[in-house]
Amino acid sequence: MLSDKNLRKSFERVKKDIIGLQNRILDSEKRYEDLWNIISSLMEKDIELSKDLEQTAAIASEKPKAPKSKKVTYVASKTAKKFHLLDCPFAKQILPNKKITFKSKDSAMNKGLKPCDCVKKY
Numbered sequence: 059m060l061s062d063k064n065l066r067k068s069f070e071r072v073k074k075d076i077i078g079l080q081n082r083i084l085d086s087e088k089r090y091e092d093l094w095n096i097i098s099s100l101m102e103k104d105i106e107l108s109k110d111l112e113q114t115a116a117i118a119s120e121k122p123k124a125p126k127s128k129k130v131t132y133v134a135s136k137t138a139k140k141f142h143l144l145d146c147p148f149a150k151q152i153l154p155n156k157k158i159t160f161k162s163k164d165s166a167m168n169k170g171l172k173p174c175d176c177v178k179k180y
């Protein structure tokens with residue numbers, strides 16, 4: 059009788075352990091699922107962020123280009139007969155008080171100036 063009771067008790071204990079283990083497994087599966095959800099949402103955010111980055115990089119690489127090609131200003135000296143691009147070595151030698159700037163080739167040519175070789179290259 060006594061051993062039967064003991065057996066029953068230990069059986070109950072084992073059963074409890076098994077249920078406990080099952081619960082723990084279910085719990086860790088749930089946690090795994092939660093983690094997976096977090097990871098996949100992070101991955102989605104990462105994709106969105108890299109898209110944003112690409113767009114930002116595209117905008118950043120475009121922006122300086124666009125105004126540059128439009129802004130090309132030409133310079134000439136009041137005493138010379140040729141006009142230059144801003145980065146031409148001749149342009150850099152023009153004294154500030156003798157410098158005239160033009161927004162387009164035409165406006166420089168209208169003043170009777172001729173393009174320097176640096177202008178012809180473009």
Ligand SMILES: [Zn+2]
Nearest residue numbers: 142146174176
């Ligand atoms: Zn020049």
